[in-house]
Amino acid sequence: MALLRTIIKNSTQAKLLAAAPVKSWQPAVTASTFGMKSIEANRTKPLTNENFEDKNKRLQRPISPHLTVYKFQSNMALSITHRFTGLAQNGFIYGLALGAMTLPASFPYYLGLLEAAHIPLVVLAVKVLIAFPFSYHLVNGIRHLVWDTGYSLTIKGVESTGYIVLAAAIALALYLTSL
Amino acid sequence: MAAMMSLCRNFGKVGLSNRMTIGNPCLAALSNRNKTFLENRIVPSSQNGVKKFTVNHKALAETSSCKSADDHTRLWTIERSLALSLVPLVPSAFMFPSAAMDYLLAISFTLHAHWGLETIVVDYLRPKVVGPALAKLGVALVYGISAFTLGGLFYFNYSDVGIVNAIKMLWKL
Numbered sequence: 515m516a517l518l519r520t521i522i523k524n525s526t527q528a529k530l531l532a533a534a535p536v537k538s539w540q541p542a543v544t545a546s547t548f549g550m551k552s553i554e555a556n557r558t559k560p561l562t563n564e565n566f567e568d569k570n571k572r573l574q575r576p577i578s579p580h581l582t583v584y585k586f587q588s589n590m591a592l593s594i595t596h597r598f599t600g601l602a603q604n605g606f607i608y609g610l611a612l613g614a615m616t617l618p619a620s621f622p623y624y625l626g627l628l629e630a631a632h633i634p635l636v637v638l639a640v641k642v643l644i645a646f647p648f649s650y651h652l653v654n655g656i657r658h659l660v661w662d663t664g665y666s667l668t669i670k671g672v673e674s675t676g677y678i679v680l681a682a683a684i685a686l687a688l689y690l691t692s693l
Numbered sequence: 694m695a696a697m698m699s700l701c702r703n704f705g706k707v708g709l710s711n712r713m714t715i716g717n718p719c720l721a722a723l724s725n726r727n728k729t730f731l732e733n734r735i736v737p738s739s740q741n742g743v744k745k746f747t748v749n750h751k752a753l754a755e756t757s758s759c760k761s762a763d764d765h766t767r768l769w770t771i772e773r774s775l776a777l778s779l780v781p782l783v784p785s786a787f788m789f790p791s792a793a794m795d796y797l798l799a800i801s802f803t804l805h806a807h808w809g810l811e812t813i814v815v816d817y818l819r820p821k822v823v824g825p826a827l828a829k830l831g832v833a834l835v836y837g838i839s840a841f842t843l844g845g846l847f848y849f850n851y852s853d854v855g856i857v858n859a860i861k862m863l864w865k866l
Contacts, residue, residue, distance in 0.1 A: 567821055597813065604806045608838060611845020614853060621853050622862065629866055637866045644860075652783075655776055662773055693864060 592676050596654045599647035606644065641691045649686035653679045772808050779805060786857055795855040799846035802856075807839035 564572075584590075617624070628637065657675050660666055666675055753759055779801055786794040811832060818831040850856065 600809045611842040614849035615845045
């Protein structure tokens with residue numbers, strides 16, 4: 515009787531473990547769910563040493579589509595614009611540093627060259643190209659800092675603050691350009 | 694006003710709370726390592742009373758990827774503090790210009806830009822995609838660019854008109 519019970523216990527155990535091989539975690543339903551002691555309870559090493567990525571490469575599994583299928587949303591656009599404006603300002607200060615180190619004349623000289631060209635549209639374009647990245651990154655940065663405290667981390671919150679940020683950034687950029 | 698104060702109070706609180714270890718077995722194992730004696734057996738873990746997964750914390754904490762994992766909290770908080778300080782710093786640099794303000798602005802801009810650029814490079818130049826050599830080279834380049842930028846801005850402040858004056862002169866055109 516005891517022998518029969520042991521055989522049944524082991525076979526059910528074996529089936530469960532074969533269906534869900536243990537690595538470093540166990541699925542919700544295990545042998546212990548049925549009141550049976552799992553022989554894998556004290557496993558200290560994973561079953562194989564194969565990396566997740568290497569295994570996928572070996573089996574030549576295709577990657578699910580992501581960027582090509584995800585619906586385009588406002589929060590995506592605002593986030594990537596935050597990154598781009600930050601990168602643009604990075605370019606500005608790097609350009610300023612590069613110019614300071616490599617160009618022979620001083621800053622007022624080159625400013626004089628730009629003024630002497632008498633193209634106010636170019637000057638306006640330069641102002642806008644500096645003002646908008648600065649103002650957008652500033653306002654969206656404040657939004658990020660608000661998120662970092664935990665506030666407004668809801669779908670409605672993200673959406674509404676997103677519109678506020680866009681409006682405020684454009685307004686601030688226009689104001690700064692007009693100064 | 695009260696909202697602002699509570700916002701500032703909450704700002705320093707974020708960190709490696711229990712909330713952040715959900716779904717990340719390495720961090721959960723590490724935080725357990727710091728707190729309690731690790732048992733070398735499968736232990737069920739629960740967050741907010743909901744059972745997430747069972748894991749052998751000791752074995753997991755001893756894997757190489759967990760051993761080299763770090764708690765990014767302190768640096769993260771410093772990054773956010775710098776970003777927060779930049780918000781009043783820039784307008785006040787224009788309202789109360791001075792040489793010291795120029796240098797302070799140079800340091801703050803360069804540091805903030807360095808962390809941002811490093812994040813971008815780490816995000817997109819992933820070792821699995823471009824190889825470990827290019828990933829390391831990218832980060833090294835970021836350090837080089839930031840060092841050069843800091844030096845260049847200091848040189849500009851010292852031997853030329855200075856950042857704030859330069860922008861003011863450009864705006865007067």
